[in-house]
Structures are given as structure tokens and as C-alpha cells.
Amino acid sequence: MINVLFAALPARWDEFAPHLRSAFDAAGLEVELRQDFAPAEVDYIVYAPNGDLQDFTPYTRCKAVLSLWAGVEQIVTNETLTQPLCRMVDPGLTQAMVEWVTGHVLRYHLGIDANLANQTTWDPVAPPLAQDRHIGILGLGALGAACGQALAQLGFNVHGWSRTEKQIEGLTCHHGDAGLHATLRRSEILTLLLPDTAATTHVLNAETLALMPKGACILNPGRGPLIDDTALLAALDSGQIAHATLDVFRVEPLPAENPYWAHPNVTVTPHIAAATRASTAAGVIAENIHRAEAGAPLHHLVDRTRGY
Structure with missing residues (x-):
């Protein structure tokens, strides 16, 4: 079983959870998706920078942080984030x-x-x-x-x-x-x-x-x-x-x-040009977890030295 932590604003849970679960099933992944894992149990983090999670130090088992945002400027300089970080290209x-x-x-x-x-x-x-x-x-x-x-x-x-x-x-x-x-x-x-x-x-x-x-x-x-x-x-x-x-x-x-x-x-216009849609973003998340579990390179991996 793969433990995936949903670490975005709680209000986004009802929107994203059904699409993520469907995408995980379609990719053949056995996933437990929750908002409340103990840090040491987490394999992957589905993340939005405006959520509560800011300290990644306890997530010692985490293999990758998968951002729901295209922009990563609010997270890329976080010194506690040592796990691979992927931005959203949806x-x-x-x-x-x-x-x-x-x-x-x-x-x-x-x-x-x-x-x-x-x-x-x-x-x-x-x-x-x-x-x-x-x-x-x-x-x-x-x-x-x-x-x-x-x-x-x-x-x-x-x-x-x-x-x-x-x-x-x-x-x-x-x-x-x-x-x-x-x-x-x-x-x-x-x-x-x-x-x-x-x-x-x-x-x-x-x-x-x-x-x-x-x-x-x-x-x-x-x-x-x-x-x-x-x-x-x-x-x-x-x-x-x-x-x-x-x-x-x-x-x-x-x-x-x-x-x-x-x-x-x-x-x-009020930052509406390109919002992340759960229906399509879920497939991107599932594909990256499938790739990581298969030992393949992650898509959309952030280069920390370049900032994106």
C-alpha cells in the first residue's frame, strides 16, 4: 500500500479526493489517500504551498512532493524540503x-x-x-x-x-x-x-x-x-x-x-488565467507516482538551482 498525504487547503479535499482516487485506480496503484497520516508513514505528498504544511523534516520516508501549482517560488527555497519536488504541468x-x-x-x-x-x-x-x-x-x-x-x-x-x-x-x-x-x-x-x-x-x-x-x-x-x-x-x-x-x-x-x-x-483579472483542475491534475499526480514506483524518472522535476 502506498500512503499519499493530501496537503492542500482542507476546502480542496472534496474537489480533489474523488479524482485522485479514480486516477490511482486507473494507474493500477494501491493507494491510501488521507489528510492525516503520521509523517513517518507518508510515501508521497500532494501539496499546495498555501496549506499548513511547511516543515518537511519529519517526512523521512517521503519519496517526492508533488505540487498542485505550476509555480513553485513559494516552496523551492524551503530548506526543510530535501525530497524531490515536482511542479504541476497539467x-x-x-x-x-x-x-x-x-x-x-x-x-x-x-x-x-x-x-x-x-x-x-x-x-x-x-x-x-x-x-x-x-x-x-x-x-x-x-x-x-x-x-x-x-x-x-x-x-x-x-x-x-x-x-x-x-x-x-x-x-x-x-x-x-x-x-x-x-x-x-x-x-x-x-x-x-x-x-x-x-x-x-x-x-x-x-x-x-x-x-x-x-x-x-x-x-x-x-x-x-x-x-x-x-x-x-x-x-x-x-x-x-x-x-x-x-x-x-x-x-x-x-x-x-x-x-x-x-x-x-x-x-x-483575479488570477484566473490558468487554475489547476482536479479532473486533469489528478492524472498527472498518478502518473508521477506510478513512474516513481517503477523506478522511472519523475516528470516536471524542479531544478532547485534555477528555481523552477
């Missing part, structure tokens, strides 16, 4: 992110906001074709690659940037500082899908925002610290950036006094 999460990004790119591309705001004047301004619209994506992991390829299939001219060199079908890929600048200079609509690490903090700042085409639009469903908020507000006020749609923030929920709420050129 097809449902990926599909949700593709839908959110594609929807907002099309909103900007087609000028939907301007049309909604102008319902009294006949002003026939047609958008360019997708092939003439330059889209940038910072971050070419599973989410960035999927979003970029979906946009490329719609005909958009998509350039992507990652810290390390990558080749992704349908995208023009860049890396390094020169590649970042080249991507920004052509990005009329830019999406941020980088992880939150020391190397990515304030990747959009006064200097990099100034590289973008005047009147560009920004989407951030990635991580709040990717953007220097003061610099973005200044760029919005000057017209360098026409509009920003922001789904993630340094402090969440976004405080009522935050200037993003009242800014006329900012759309706030």
Missing part, C-alpha cells in the same frame, strides 16, 4: 492558459475595447491581418510554447524568448540579452509567461518597456514580480504602453488602494 491548466491568452490577444488585435467604448460614432478602422501583427512571448516553457503555437496557427507572427536556447515549431525563438531586446522591439502585443526567479524579477522595467513599439499592449498571466509596477504605470501614463491586462500581482487579492484598479488603461 493539460487542463495549459488549455486554460491558451484560451485566456488567445482571447486577450484577439481582443487587442481586433480593437474590441475601442469598439465597445465607441457606440455613437461610425469610425471604420479595420485591424491588420494576423500575419501582419507581431506577437511576443517571454517564457517558452510548456505554457509559453502552447500559447505561441496556438497564436501561430491563427496566422500571427510570433517571436518568443527564453533564457536558454530553444527551438519550437511555428515560432521564431530568441534567447540571451540580445534576443530579449530583439523580441521586445517587435512586440506589438506581449505576453509574460516566465517563472518567478531572481533572474526574471522586473524583466519589464523602464529600460525594457522603452524598447517596445509605442502603443504596445501587455498581458501578464505569469507572475507579478516580472513587472516593475512603477515603470509600467509610467509607461501607461505616457502612452508608450497603450494597455495592460494583468492576472497576477505581488500581493493577492490585489489591494483596493492599488492604482491598477483605477487606471483607465489597465484590465485586472
Whole structure:
């Protein structure tokens, strides 16, 4: 029998437990799934960083910690966590992110906001074709690659940037500082899908925002610290950036006094771009436990030195 501890918020238990049990059965795993094991009895931990478990020291038998979140910045620096850590790469999460990004790119591309705001004047301004619209994506992991390829299939001219060199079908890929600048200079609509690490903090700042085409639009469903908020507000006020749609923030929920709420050129969405769905995430968890029990490498293993 494999003992799996569910260490997320108790409110998530009723949502996740049936799907996890079904996924374990489908994978041929004999699992006892509970919320209350003694630490020394636990083989695997299904984990969310906002739960009560913060000290992993007593979990001496634990073979892996399997996060329900795609982001691991709240756990990766925990010194008590010596077990392998896997982040969530879930097809449902990926599909949700593709839908959110594609929807907002099309909103900007087609000028939907301007049309909604102008319902009294006949002003026939047609958008360019997708092939003439330059889209940038910072971050070419599973989410960035999927979003970029979906946009490329719609005909958009998509350039992507990652810290390390990558080749992704349908995208023009860049890396390094020169590649970042080249991507920004052509990005009329830019999406941020980088992880939150020391190397990515304030990747959009006064200097990099100034590289973008005047009147560009920004989407951030990635991580709040990717953007220097003061610099973005200044760029919005000057017209360098026409509009920003922001789904993630340094402090969440976004405080009522935050200037993003009242800014006329900012759309706030409440961290909904890509939520973990129990129905699809359960299969990812079950597959990784099956792999570990068979002696195979874990999927989506976090590199502690890189922070993701």
C-alpha cells in the first residue's frame, strides 16, 4: 500500500479526493489517500504551498512532493524540503492558459475595447491581418510554447524568448540579452509567461518597456514580480504602453488602494488565467507516482538551482 498525504487547503479535499482516487485506480496503484497520516508513514505528498504544511523534516520516508501549482517560488527555497519536488504541468491548466491568452490577444488585435467604448460614432478602422501583427512571448516553457503555437496557427507572427536556447515549431525563438531586446522591439502585443526567479524579477522595467513599439499592449498571466509596477504605470501614463491586462500581482487579492484598479488603461483579472483542475491534475499526480514506483524518472522535476 502506498500512503499519499493530501496537503492542500482542507476546502480542496472534496474537489480533489474523488479524482485522485479514480486516477490511482486507473494507474493500477494501491493507494491510501488521507489528510492525516503520521509523517513517518507518508510515501508521497500532494501539496499546495498555501496549506499548513511547511516543515518537511519529519517526512523521512517521503519519496517526492508533488505540487498542485505550476509555480513553485513559494516552496523551492524551503530548506526543510530535501525530497524531490515536482511542479504541476497539467493539460487542463495549459488549455486554460491558451484560451485566456488567445482571447486577450484577439481582443487587442481586433480593437474590441475601442469598439465597445465607441457606440455613437461610425469610425471604420479595420485591424491588420494576423500575419501582419507581431506577437511576443517571454517564457517558452510548456505554457509559453502552447500559447505561441496556438497564436501561430491563427496566422500571427510570433517571436518568443527564453533564457536558454530553444527551438519550437511555428515560432521564431530568441534567447540571451540580445534576443530579449530583439523580441521586445517587435512586440506589438506581449505576453509574460516566465517563472518567478531572481533572474526574471522586473524583466519589464523602464529600460525594457522603452524598447517596445509605442502603443504596445501587455498581458501578464505569469507572475507579478516580472513587472516593475512603477515603470509600467509610467509607461501607461505616457502612452508608450497603450494597455495592460494583468492576472497576477505581488500581493493577492490585489489591494483596493492599488492604482491598477483605477487606471483607465489597465484590465485586472483575479488570477484566473490558468487554475489547476482536479479532473486533469489528478492524472498527472498518478502518473508521477506510478513512474516513481517503477523506478522511472519523475516528470516536471524542479531544478532547485534555477528555481523552477
